[in-house]
Amino acid sequence: MSVDRYARHLALAGFGAAEQARLRAATALVIGAGGLGSPALLYLAAAGIGELVVSDFDTVDVTNLQRQVLFTVADVGRPKAEAAAGHLRELNPDTTVTPVGSRLLDAELLAAVRQADVVLDCTDNFGTRFALNQACVQARKPLVSGAAIRYEGQLAVFRLDRPGGPCYRCLWQEEAEELESCRGNGVLGPVPGVIGSLMAVEALKIASGCAPSADGKLVLYDAVENDWRQLKLERDPACPACGAEQ
Numbered sequence: 001m002s003v004d005r006y007a008r009h010l011a012l013a014g015f016g017a018a019e020q021a022r023l024r025a026a027t028a029l030v031i032g033a034g035g036l037g038s039p040a041l042l043y044l045a046a047a048g049i050g051e052l053v054v055s056d057f058d059t060v061d062v063t064n065l066q067r068q069v070l071f072t073v074a075d076v077g078r079p080k081a082e083a084a085a086g087h088l089r090e091l092n093p094d095t096t097v098t099p100v101g102s103r104l105l106d107a108e109l110l111a112a113v114r115q116a117d118v119v120l121d122c123t124d125n126f127g128t129r130f131a132l133n134q135a136c137v138q139a140r141k142p143l144v145s146g147a148a149i150r151y152e153g154q155l156a157v158f159r160l161d162r163p164g165g166p167c168y169r170c171l172w173q174e175e176a177e178e179l180e181s182c183r184g185n186g187v188l189g190p191v192p193g194v195i196g197s198l199m200a201v202e203a204l205k206i207a208s209g210c211a212p213s214a215d216g217k218l219v220l221y222d223a224v225e226n227d228w229r230q231l232k233l234e235r236d237p238a239c240p241a242c243g244a245e246q
């Protein structure tokens, strides 16, 4: 590991060689290499995380390039996981990048979550979000969750590795509340960039232990008004995902 590469981390109060080494030994599972996953993956690789497991079963489309800054024109038509892995390896050869080009389900998803130190939900549908949350509850892994649409973004951290806190499903109960997609609604390009960057901040703090994570709250960003709000999250004792676990 090059000390020079991480000199601006090592100059930070609270971030020494031990924190950088902890980061180097850590694995992040990133589900979704799109508008949120692009900045999250770029920052995690640049920061020197040990391993990134990148799961995305989609291919790069020309409409992705307006916000998915991990990809270039030459990637259009290529599988996202593989294209992402190529760019991330070029950015930092210290980081092992494992692309997963199929949809992780059930036992495979749980196994991938178990191998991770932190999980980032960069997806855009409730079905995958609930399944990923359930796997993180079961495996007791910290989950960093982000979303962005139109001019709005949101971020939440669920420390499911610790007892007593809420999970994603405590917050969102009904699968009927279909998560709206960027396809029909549009999204201002940098909005997922803002949220994906915040996801990287939280994941880096969890993986390195350099600062406490911002868990137990939902952060809402309104890009029209440049307005930030925070809501405190409470665990729902009747939650179908974590109610029986804690």
Ligand SMILES: [Zn+2]
Residues within 6 Å of the ligand: 166, 167, 168, 169, 170, 171, 236, 239, 240, 241, 242, 243
């Ligand atoms: Zn819950």
